[in-house]
Amino acid sequence: xxxxxxxxxxxxxxxxxxxxxxxxxxxxxxxxxxxxxxxxxxxxxxxxxxxxxxxxxxxxxxxxxxxxxxxxxxxxxxxxxxxxxxxxxxxxxxxxxxxxxxxxxxxxxxxxxxxxxxxxxxxxxxxxxxxxxxxxxxxxxxxxxxxxxxxxxxxxxxxxxxxxxxxxxxxxxxxxxxxxxxxxxxxxxxxxxxxxxxxxxxxxxxxxxxxxxxxxxxxxxxxxxxxxxxxxxxxxxxxxxxxxxxxxxxxxxxxxxxxxxxxxxxxxxxxxxxxxxxxxxxxxxxxxxxxxxxxxxxxxxxxxxxxxxxxxxxxxxxxxxxxxxxxxxxxxxxxxxxxxxxxxxxxxxxxxxxxxxxxxxxxxxxxxxxxxxxxxxxxxxxxxxxxxxxxxxxxxxxxxxxxxxxxxxxxxxxxxxxxxxxxxxxxxxxxxxxxxxxxxxxxxxxxxxxxxxxxxxxxxxxxxxxxxxxxxxxxxxxxxxxxxxxxxxxxxxxxxxxxxxxxxxxxxxxxxxxxxxxxxxxxxxxxxxxxxxxxxxxxxxxxxxxxxxxxxxxxxxxxxxxxxxxxxxxxxxxxxxxxxxxxxxxxxxxxxxxxxxxxxxxxxxxxxxxxxxxxxxxxxxxxxxxxxxxxxxxxxxxxxxxxxxxxxxxxxxxxxxxxxxxxxxxxxxxxxxxxxxxxxxxxxxxxxxxxxxxxxxx
Numbered sequence: 278x279x280x281x282x283x284x285x286x287x288x289x290x291x292x293x294x295x296x297x298x299x300x301x302x303x304x305x306x307x308x309x310x311x312x313x314x315x316x317x318x319x320x321x322x323x324x325x326x327x328x329x330x331x332x333x334x335x336x337x338x339x340x341x342x343x344x345x346x347x348x349x350x351x352x353x354x355x356x357x358x359x360x361x362x363x364x365x366x367x368x369x370x371x372x373x374x375x376x377x378x379x380x381x382x383x384x385x386x387x388x389x390x391x392x393x394x395x396x397x398x399x400x401x402x403x404x405x406x407x408x409x410x411x412x413x414x415x416x417x418x419x420x421x422x423x424x425x426x427x428x429x430x431x432x433x434x435x436x437x438x439x440x441x442x443x444x445x446x447x448x449x450x451x452x453x454x455x456x457x458x459x460x461x462x463x464x465x466x467x468x469x470x471x472x473x474x475x476x477x478x479x480x481x482x483x484x485x486x487x488x489x490x491x492x493x494x495x496x497x498x499x500x501x502x503x504x505x506x507x508x509x510x511x512x513x514x515x516x517x518x519x520x521x522x523x524x525x526x527x528x529x530x531x532x533x534x535x536x537x538x539x540x541x542x543x544x545x546x547x548x549x550x551x552x553x554x555x556x557x558x559x560x561x562x563x564x565x566x567x568x569x570x571x572x573x574x575x576x577x578x579x580x581x582x583x584x585x586x587x588x589x590x591x592x593x594x595x596x597x598x599x600x601x602x603x604x605x606x607x608x609x610x611x612x613x614x615x616x617x618x619x620x621x622x623x624x625x626x627x628x629x630x631x632x633x634x635x636x637x638x639x640x641x642x643x644x645x646x647x648x649x650x651x652x653x654x655x656x657x658x659x660x661x662x663x664x665x666x667x668x669x670x671x672x673x674x675x676x677x678x679x680x681x682x683x684x685x686x687x688x689x690x691x692x693x694x695x696x697x698x699x700x701x702x703x704x705x706x707x708x709x710x711x712x713x714x715x716x717x718x719x720x721x722x723x724x725x726x727x728x729x730x731x732x733x734x735x736x737x738x739x740x741x742x743x744x745x746x747x748x749x750x751x752x753x754x755x756x757x758x759x760x761x762x763x764x765x766x767x768x769x770x771x772x773x774x775x776x777x778x779x780x781x782x783x784x785x786x787x788x789x790x791x792x793x794x795x796x797x798x799x800x801x802x803x804x805x806x807x808x809x810x811x812x813x814x815x816x817x818x819x820x821x822x823x824x825x826x827x828x829x830x831x832x833x834x835x836x837x838x839x840x841x842x843x844x845x846x847x848x849x850x851x852x853x854x855x856x857x858x859x860x861x862x863x864x865x866x867x868x869x870x871x872x873x874x875x876x877x878x879x880x881x882x883x884x885x886x887x888x889x890x891x892x893x894x895x896x897x898x899x900x901x902x903x904x905x906x907x908x909x910x911x912x913x914x915x916x917x918x919x920x921x922x923x924x925x926x927x928x929x930x931x932x933x934x935x936x937x938x939x940x941x942x943x944x945x946x947x948x949x950x951x952x953x954x955x956x957x958x959x960x961x962x963x964x965x966x967x968x969x970x971x972x973x974x975x
Contacts, residue, residue, distance in 0.1 A: 410463060
C-alpha cells in the first residue's frame with residue numbers, strides 16, 4: 278500500500294480466498310498489528326468475500342510493514358484452510374526533507390593553510406527510505422560572508438569543506454559565515470531542501486614579522502653605572518596580541534662584545550628594554566653603537582619554507598657621560614722579584630695605580646693594608662717598596678707560593694682602590710740538608726743495615742743530590758759502620774758482624790749539590806731483638822737521667838731522711854731513759870714478727886716504706902723502723918729490738934739477720950737489726966755525697 282494515500286476510505290487493498298470455499302461456506306478473519314494491535318482498526322476484512330480494506334492513511338516513517346494473518350473457517354468453527362501470513366508493506370513517498378545534524382557548525386582554520394586543507398565536515402539525515410532517491414543527498418554552499426574572495430568549497434556527497442584559496446588573512450578577515458544547503462533526490466530540482474549555518478574562524482599564524490618604528494635610536498648613560506634601564510624600543514606586529522606570534526624577542530647583534538648591555542622584553546607592552554649591566558668607561562669609549570634585531574617567539578611562516586630567518590634591525594647609539602672617579606688599581610695583581618736574605622733597606626719598584634682622568638699616578642698615595650710577616654714597607658707617594666726585614670723564602674707556607682701584600686691607593690678626595698703586590702722571593706742556598714731520623718733501633722738478628730734520608734728546604738736547584746759521609750769520629754766507629762748511596766736523597770748505614778750490642782753515637786755529614794752541609798749525631802741502638810719496638814720498650818723501662826724537678830724532689834727527700842734519722846736518734850735516747858714498752862703487744866704498730874720479706878724487686882727502706890730496686894739489689898736498710906709514739910708531747914721512735922751490729926756485719930745470723938748487700942728475694946727476717954747514730958752516719962754520709970743521683974722506675 279502507498280503511504281499517505283488520499284483514499285477514498287475504506288480503501289480496498291486485496292481479496293483473500295480459500296480453496297475450501299468451493300465445498301463449504303467459509304468465513305474470513307484477520308489478526309495482527311493494525312487489527313487487534315496498535316494501531317487498532319487500521320485494517321478489516323469482509324467475512325464473506327475475503328476483501329481486505331484500510332480505514333485511514335499510513336505514515337511509512339512510523340509503520341513500514343504490517344504483518345497480518347488471515348484465517349478461513351466454516352460455520353461450525355472448523356478451520357477450512359491453513360492460516361495465511363499476509364504482510365502489508367507501506368511504499369515510501371518523499372515526504373521528509375533532509376535535516377543537518379547541527380544548526381550551526383563552528384570550524385577553525387589557520388590563515389597560512391595550504392590549498393585543499395580540510396576545514397570541517399557537515400552532515401544531514403533523511404527519514405525516508407534508505408538507498409532510494411528519496412535519501413540520496415547533495416551538499417552545496419549557498420552563500421559566503423564576506424562574499425569575496427571565495428575561499429571554501431564543499432564535497433557534494435560527503436559534506437567535507439576545504440580551502441580553495443591561499444588569500445586567507447586573519448589580519449583582514451578573521452571569521453567567515455557559510456550558508457550550507459542539502460537536497461535529496463540527488464539534488465534534482467524537485468528534491469526537498471534544508472539549510473544550516475557554518476562559522477569558520479581564521480586562526481592566527483606568524484605571517485607578520487615585528488618591525489621597528491624607527492631605524493635609529495639614541496640613549497645616554499653615566500660611566501660606572503650598571504643595572505640601569507637606558508632605553509625602551511616599541512615595535513609593531515599585526516599578529517594576534519599576547520600570543521607567541523606577537524610576543525617579541527630582542528637580540529643585540531653587534532656592539533656588545535664586552536657584555537656591557539642586555540636586552541629584555543616588557544611582557545605587557547611588548548617593548549624592548551635596553552639595560553647597562555656592566556659599567557662603561559668614558560675614558561675608553563665616549564659612545565657605543567649597538568645593532569638590535571627583533572623576532573617573534575614563534576617562527577615566521579615564511580622562514581619555515583625558506584629556512585632563512587627574517588629579522589628587522591635598528592641601530593642604537595649609547596652616549597657615555599663622563600664622571601669624576603677615583604684611582605684604579607689595574608692590573609689588580611702586580612709582581613716583583615726579591616732575593617731572599619737581601620739586606621734590609623733594599624729599595625725596588627712596587628705597586629702602581631693610576632687616575633683614569635689624568636691617565637697617570639700623580640697625586641696618589643699608597644699604604645700597605647696587609648703584610649703577613651711585616652717584611653715590606655711602601656713609600657707613601659711613589660709606591661716603591663723597601664725591605665724592612667730579611668726575607669726568608671722557607672718561612673712562607675707553602676714555600677713555593679708568592680708572598681702577597683695588599684696595597685691601598687688613594688687620591689686627594691679620599692677615593693681609593695686596592696690591589697695585590699705579589700712578591701716572588703728568589704731562593705738562595707741558605708739551608709743545609711737535614712737528616713730526618715734522630716734515633717734508630719737495629720735488630721741485629723733481623724736487620725743488616727738501616728736507611729737514612731735527608732731533606733733540604735731550599736729549591737731543587739740548591740738541593741739534591743746529597744752527599745753523605747761519616748763525620749769526625751773515633752776509629753772504632755769507622756771500623757764498624759759504613760755508608761752506601763741509595764739515591765739522591767738517601768744513604769744506607771751498614772755495620773760489621775762483630776759489632777757489639779750497644780747504643781752508638783754516629784756523626785753523619787750530609788752536603789747538598791752547592792756545598793751546604795751539616796753534621797748530625799745519629800743515635801743508633803744495635804739491639805738483640807726481633808722487632809725494634811722491643812728495644813724501645815726496654816729503653817723506656819730502664820733508668821733515665823732525671824730532670825731538674827725530679828732532682829729537686831730527691832734532694833728534698835734526702836733532707837726529710839736526715840730529719841727522720843735525727844728523730845730516730847733522739848727517740849732512741851729518750852726511750853732508754855723513759856718508759857719501755859712491751860715488745861710484743863698486738864695493739865702496737867711494731868711487733869716482733871717472722872713474716873715473709875718483700876720480693877726480688879723490693880727492699881726495706883730505713884723509713885719503713887717499700888721501695889723498688891734495679892738489678893735485684895737492696896738500696897735501703899735491712900730493717901724496719903718503728904712507728905712514732907706520742908708520749909707526753911715527746912715523739913719516741915723505737916727500733917726493732919735486736920743485737921747491736923754494724924751495717925756491714927748485719928749478715929745472716931741464723932735466719933733473722935741479713936746485710937744490705939745480701940737482701941735479695943727469699944724470706945728475710947728483720948726483727949733484730951739495731952744501729953747507733955754513729956753507724957747510721959758512717960753508712961749514709963758517703964752515699965749522700967755521691968755526684969750522680971739515679972732514679973729508677975717500676
